[in-house]
Amino acid sequence: MVKFGRKLGLVKTKTIKKRKLEVYFSTEDDKKELISDAEKNKMSSSKYILSCIQERRTGGATTPITTEFTEAINEITKLKAQIETLVKEKEQLLILVGRHAIEIELLKTRDAPVIHEVPIKEGIQKINKQLIEVLRARKVITGIELIEALKIDPRKKDSGQKLWKDFEVLIGQGLVEQTENGWRWLGR
Numbered sequence: 001m002v003k004f005g006r007k008l009g010l011v012k013t014k015t016i017k018k019r020k021l022e023v024y025f026s027t028e029d030d031k032k033e034l035i036s037d038a039e040k041n042k043m044s045s046s047k048y049i050l051s052c053i054q055e056r057r058t059g060g061a062t063t064p065i066t067t068e069f070t071e072a073i074n075e076i077t078k079l080k081a082q083i084e085t086l087v088k089e090k091e092q093l094l095i096l097v098g099r100h101a102i103e104i105e106l107l108k109t110r111d112a113p114v115i116h117e118v119p120i121k122e123g124i125q126k127i128n129k130q131l132i133e134v135l136r137a138r139k140v141i142t143g144i145e146l147i148e149a150l151k152i153d154p155r156k157k158d159s160g161q162k163l164w165k166d167f168e169v170l171i172g173q174g175l176v177e178q179t180e181n182g183w184r185w186l187g188r
Helices: 006-019 028-040 045-057 067-111 129-137 143-150 157-172
Strands: 115-120 123-128 176-179 182-185
Touching: 028 045, 123 129, 123 157, 129 143, 129 157, 129 182, 143 157, 143 182, 157 176
Parallel strands: none
Antiparallel strands: 115 123, 176 182
């Protein structure tokens, strides 16, 4: 069994005295705050003070950084990255919405009939200009040829109805007649 004598205690006391540094706080509240911070970080006051000094030496902050503060900084960094991503996505969506709006306008313009005013007995009737041009260009045209020439989708009910209404006006005015081979333009 080893006995600890007075000599061993004196050696430890001498080394502690060599490493010892007394710190005086400006107020008792400052001392209590430091002790509280050390307890929050689960350290002794001495180790906490040493970690603050070491952090200062290595270029860290002037005040001790707590775990909560570090987590808050990390959360802010993540949120900034998310904001940047969302801003980029928003810009891309605005571009897509603009393109989509342009495409819709182009489709509307392409599908809209060009109107040609035809003088009739009761006044002026607006008729699809392309229809009149196709009828004038050919002596006789079948219904299928007319649909192909006007690039009408037979599955679209509205397009066929508009075409037939225009035909009714032209037939009623004596500008178009139906023959056994198809439709014939009689107007000028």
